Amino acid sequence: MRRRRAWDHAWKLALAVVIIVPLYGLPLLYLLSVSFQSPVQFLRNPFSFPHPFVLANYPTAWVQGDFGRYFVNSVIYTASSTMLSVLFAVFVAFPIARRYVRGGSFIYSLFLAGFFLPVSIVPLFIEAEKLGLYNTRWGYILLHLQLGLTLGVLFFAGYFSNVPKDLDESALLDGCGYFRYVLQILLPLSTPALVTVSIYAAVSTWNDLIGPVVFLASNDYFPLTRGLFSFYGQYESEWTLLAAGVFIVAMPLILTFAFIQRYLVRGATAGALKL
Amino acid sequence: MILPILAYLLFSIGPALGTFLVSLTNYAGIPGQAVQFVGLANFISMISNAASGFSASLETTLVFALSVTVIQNAVALALAVLLRNPLPFVGALRSMIFLPAALGVTINGILWLLIFSPSQGPAAGLLAAFHTSSAFFGSPTLALVLVIFVQIWANVGFTALVYLASMDNIPHELFEAAQMDGAGRWSVFRKVTYPLISSATTVNVLLATVGSMNVYDIIYVLTDGTSNTNTLGMYMFNTSFEGSGDLGLGASVAVMMFVLTMAAALPLQWFLRRREVSV
Known part of the structure; x- marks a missing residue:
């Protein structure tokens, strides 16, 4: 019984991870990686880890945007x-x-x-x-x-x-x-x-x-x-800069989200279930 | 107390009712041009004139709203069932699907515009590996599907969380009793869980229906209503604020949206409430 239960949980976790991570995690992660790439690397191989690791996209995007x-x-x-x-x-x-x-x-x-x-x-x-x-x-x-x-x-x-x-x-x-x-x-x-x-x-x-x-x-x-x-x-064609710009705007939201998430959930569910 | 109510009348309920009023005029916002009361002329030309694009927009809206409502609720329900188990990382997974609610339409939209960029995006790269290509958001056949996908992607987290909260309210003994009686996993869901979350279903279906019939900000970011994604909301926005700036006609589209939303939501609410079971 217990073994069956553990197995049960394992496939549910696997299924949830397989659905959620590619759709919600990877797009953001991909863009984050691009935001640290050089334009040359982006053109050659955007899927590889940033090398060289370019921080300059952020200050450039901050100023130009x-x-x-x-x-x-x-x-x-x-x-x-x-x-x-x-x-x-x-x-x-x-x-x-x-x-x-x-x-x-x-x-x-x-x-x-x-x-x-x-x-x-x-x-x-x-x-x-x-x-x-x-x-x-x-x-x-x-x-x-x-x-x-x-x-x-x-x-x-x-x-x-x-x-x-x-x-x-x-x-x-x-x-x-x-x-x-x-x-x-x-x-x-x-x-x-x-x-x-x-x-x-x-x-x-x-x-x-x-x-x-x-x-x-x-x-x-x-x-x-x-x-x-x-x-x-x-900057539609300058991806590395654009990705940095998106993260400049997204980062405060992601950080705030960590703190306000439970209130959002509470509000959503309380409001919705009482309706 | 007077000041806040005044603010409310001025910035909320007044403009909302004003929509009806403006819809009966030829308001164009051009200085010097007199605003005339034109009766139902906006509605008549919108419906009878085939070139107005109204009927195409209506069709797009219905496809959009129906797909979003049905798929979003089905996927959310499945996610809720998966994520209500005490799995490791379940909190992180719940946060992930809810994150788009905080990121907002601009970031969500640009994120998917980049992923589906026909020239340099990763999706195009993937298709290139199979020796094919697509214009994605520029494709008259694919764009609407993708817009529907992004709308669901952004909102399914909220829907799933409402289902989850409702499932947490079900007394645990009910599940144990059902298992004791030898009910399988599917029949527990079918006979216990599903009926007992019916009030959440009502809320979720109604919110998705009303939301998807009126939404246009995400479409504005993704396609601006081009490539057959011109829903009524988008049509209303573009008629009013882009090109000719026909605010009177825009307002009458808004009135039509309101009428359609009510025509869909009220019977739906009656039907959904009737099938609710109380715990």
């Missing part, structure tokens, strides 16, 4: 829109969860409806032009509040309704102000929701490519996604 500037832009956009949308979401969710306002359930369903409406990119573009948000940094940030705000209200409302109402009253008696109470007492009690919502909002803003294509026109404002895409268009 202008990734430093794009990186700063991505950080500004992602951090601001995530923080702002979460902050907004918290102050909508609290009164709704507590029924401190009339029509709370209507507001809640308004936010829920956000998931079931048509693609809104065309009106957003028109709005961006009319309101002077087109091709500006803060406009770009405002145009990315959508996901964090929608997801945030739904998640936080659920969490806040589990916090006993007595806490509100005792905080009030102790002279704790509204904003301080929500941000310093209630929000820390909802850390799992805070982390999940922030990560989803941040990942979607960071990785957005359509946004910068539609809402931004000048190079100076491009985030990494758009910058990398331009870099690809420009």
